[in-house]
Amino acid sequence: MIENGYDLLEVLEHIDPSDLNYQEWVNVGMALQHEGYDVDVWDRWSMNDRRYHSGECARKWRGFHGSGEPVTGGTIVQLAREQGWTPPYDPGTPLDWDDTISAEGVVVNKNWVEGREISEPQNWDPVAELIRYLETLFEAGENVGYVVKSYQRDDGGWNPANKGAYDRTAGQLIELLTNCKGDIGGVLGDYNTDAGAWIRFNPLDGEGVRDTNVADYRYSLVESDGMDLEKQHAIIRELELPVACLVYSGGKSLHAIVRIDAADFTEYRKRVDYLYEICKKNGLELDQQNRNPSRLSRMPGVIRGDRKQYIIDTNIGKANWTEWKEWIESINDDLPDPESLDDVWNNLPDLAPTLIDGILRQGHKMLIAGPSKAGKSFLQIEMCIAIAEGRKWLNWTCTQGRILYVNLELDRASCLHRFRDVYQALGWEPRNLKNIDIWNLRGKSRPMDKLAPMLIRRAAKKNYIAIIIDPIYKVITGDENSADQMANFCNQFDKVCTELGVAVIYCHHHSKGSQGGKKSMDRASGSGVFARDPDALLDLIELETTEELMKQQENKAVCEACRQYLDAHYKWEDELSQDDLLSSYQMLNYCENKLEKGQFEALQRTTEAVKKRAQSMTAWRIEGTLREFQKFSPVNMWFDYPIHTVDASGVLGDIQPEAELPPWKKASSAKKKSDSKRKKNNELKFIEAIESCNMGELPTAKMVAEYLSTADKEFPIRTVRDWAKRYGYDFQTGKWSTESVTEAKEEE
Incomplete structure (x- = not known):
């Protein structure tokens, strides 16, 4: 198999x-x-x-x-x-699905550690030993489990014979022991001195001795009987284990009762697994059966054969679990040693190669931030294609290479179609599709600390120069407004960059509200860590276009459509002036006379389509904050679905985001909008009154005024006559002299 x-x-x-x-x-x-x-x-x-x-x-x-x-x-x-087996076709050990990248946790080299002697106490007091153990591990009201009966195994060793007692509290036992005059058996029951006795190190509920009867998951047992006692002792001390009580078992091992301080059984299992793994890495091979919180350990203060079971020490190592774990993870931080600048001044290392000219180096991080509807995913796909083909992305030349696009949001089919749509809209031949790998993870993504090792494992041998992660809200761990949690989150990108030597590019959304008055670094949602962590930040902000500007774009689109159609069918350029080439009216008029009827109708369908497309275009500005390169001038562009195109004409250069307008201009702009809206509403009211006030027959100005009047206020006939003049209506003929009706209804 x-x-x-x-x-x-x-x-x-x-x-x-x-x-x-x-x-x-x-x-x-x-x-x-x-x-x-x-x-x-x-x-x-x-x-x-x-x-x-x-x-x-x-x-x-x-x-x-x-x-x-x-x-x-x-x-x-x-x-x-x-045990040393390595298949010839798979050197090394891959990361598991649930592995996280963390410190090794190696503190001790067991081959070099010097043994630490243990010695039997000179004035051994069995009762004092046991009382000290109980006082160290238990509260007075907590139930204690212990076993004194035993049976002998076939190999000559001894095992506990039953569940033992578990209905007495530590306080009761201490009181009885204090008054027993040295007779432990009189308190606990007689034990076999060949076998010794056992005690449970976690408090019980008084109902039984199973794991489910553990009242507090406070301690775990660390026992290793596969090495010299002195080396066991030394490693336990060197590891700074948070030991509440260290007991000599009277046999081949020490019993370290280690503080775990878990809230529940699930956390207990995780912490014990971590503890055992650290012990294993440091040469302390543990008995795996001792993981259970209800486990028995050797009881101090009793005889076992020709030896005593006694306490070596209490409260050694770190004070608690948290302090110990933090120490373990910091002792092996894998950080490089400081270096003298004098040593490298004349032999400086080469800078990382550029990935996007003037913006980003390979092995660095870049964040693209922007609001919804900015087409951030399309922008990243455009970048992905530009890197794969070695072409320009917006204003910047890209180094050609292999790239991985991590898709966390779109279903597989939609994502693949987007790539083809962008290729076609750019008008580029897909000559280097082999340079683009797509990892579709919609519905399967993990938090970034789990995803990072999986990503590293898959990308290790692919020679990528960049990895795009889109979007990051799918993999954020913790509160995005917490600086320390987001710093830890962003560190995962550093690990990917460092392990693979690739640039990591990702996008994030803006916070709510107007963004124009903010610096580019302050627009991204959540903690400021997002904007300050990457080596390059590209921030998108929408520009508010005017109706006149959009009419210009519509005119340009129609002229271009006419020009392309004529180029495909006729030789025609000398027949039109330069001004005519810039007028959609003149171009369409020329085409109507030049083309056959069927051709012109086909062209009309095309121009209607490009007009709608032009009307749907949105204008954007990219600003940058760079760590490695000089600041660039803002780049203005159109989002012409599905691609972004740089505004070569410069028409967007003078537009300021709304929040950047001076106060007087913002007020003026708001007033103009309000006036325009009010006028449009008045026009619609007038049209409705004309059509309705006299059941479709020609109305008089008085009829219209009565129709517009309310119970509280009479509408002036003079205003009706003013509206008729303004909107081009003749009460005598019932005709409109302008296109007001059509335009108003279309706008509505």
Whole structure:
């Protein structure tokens, strides 16, 4: 059977069962069962271990049951890797789906650590030992579990014989011990001195001794019996484990009761997994069966064979779990050492190659910020295509190379069609489609701290020079208004840049409200970290166009459509003046006389389409804040769906965003809009009155005035006559002398 391209039976041959602990051995069996193998495979492989017992595999096999998180063949592959197996076609270990990029957590080299001696107490007081243990770990009112009965195993060792007691509180036990005159057995019950006794380190609810009976997930047991006691002691100390109580078991191991301070069982499991992983990385191989919060540990103050079980120390290492975890993650920060400028002054490193001329270098970060309807995704697709083809993006030349577009928002079909639509609108031949990879993750995206390692794994061997992530709101972790949380979020982009040596480009939305009066760095929504973190910030803001300007664009579009049609069918340029070429009226008039009827009708359909397209265009300005290059002059452009085109004519240069207008001009502009709207409303009222006041017959001015009057106010006949003159209506003939009616209704 194949797992990730590997034959599991072949992989199993590279695992020595004698090097596995009990839980790892069980995991191999569960993985084999999950992948459809027979128990005989597990049994034959297990025979290579001196601990093998005939029939044990079959008994365990029958007890395996499916779960929500099954052990799969990947576990076998991982165990083989840990024992040194590396397939020839896959060097190294890839990141797992849920891996995050973090410090290694290695503090101790067990091969070089010097052992730390432990010594039996000179004046050993069993009762004082046990009282000290109880006072250190428990509150007076908390129930304590312990076991004094035992039975001997076939190998000569001893195990707890029953669940033991769990109905007494620490306070009750301390009081009884204080008055027992040295007779611990009189308080707890007699124990076998060959076996010793056991105690549970977490408080119980008084109802039982299972994990569900744990009242507070306060501690975990760290025990390693695979190395010298002195080395165990040294590593525990070197690791600064937050140990509440360190006990000698009377055998081959120390028992460290480590502070976990978990809120619930889920958090307890996560913290214990982290603790055990750190211990493993630092050479402290732990018994995996000790993970349970209800686990028994060795009780101090009792005899075990010819040795005593006693407390070595209390409250050592870091004060609590949080302090210890922060220390572990900071001790291995992988930061470079400071360097002297004098050492590198005459041999400075090369700057990273430019990706977008005058804007961005390879290996750096760029943020594109803007409001909705700015076409930010189209803008990034245009950039993606420009890099793939090695052409200009807006005003800037792009280095040609391979690029990954991470699509988090669009369904796959829509995204692929957008790329084709943009290619066609640009009028470019798609000669380098092999340079564009698209990773469609709609509905499958992860938070950025989870997505980053997955992205790195997939991109590691692709030689990308840029990665575009669109949009980032899909992968934001934490509160976007929190500076520290957003700093951590943005650090994930740094990791991608550093690991892959690529530029990372992403977009974000503006905050609500008018943006014109703000600096480009302050327009992006959320914390200011967004704008200050990237090496290049390109910010889009919409320009408010006038009706006259849009008429000009419509005129240009019609002239261009006529010119293209004529170029395709006739030789004609000498027949029109330069002024005629700039007039849509003259161009259409010329075409009507020049073309056949069918041709002209086809041209009319085309010009109607380009007029509508021109009417839907929006105007935008790009401003930049750059870390590596000089500031560029704002770039004005049109968003002519689906692409952006630079305003070469300069007509947008004088337009100011609304909030940037001086106060007097803003007031004047608002008044003009209000006046225009009022006039249009008056015109519509007048048209309605003419059509309705006399049931379709010719009305008089008096009839119209009466129609417009209300119960509270009589409408002046003089105003009716003024409106008739203004809007071109003749009461005598009932005719309109202008196109007011049509235009007003169309606008409505």
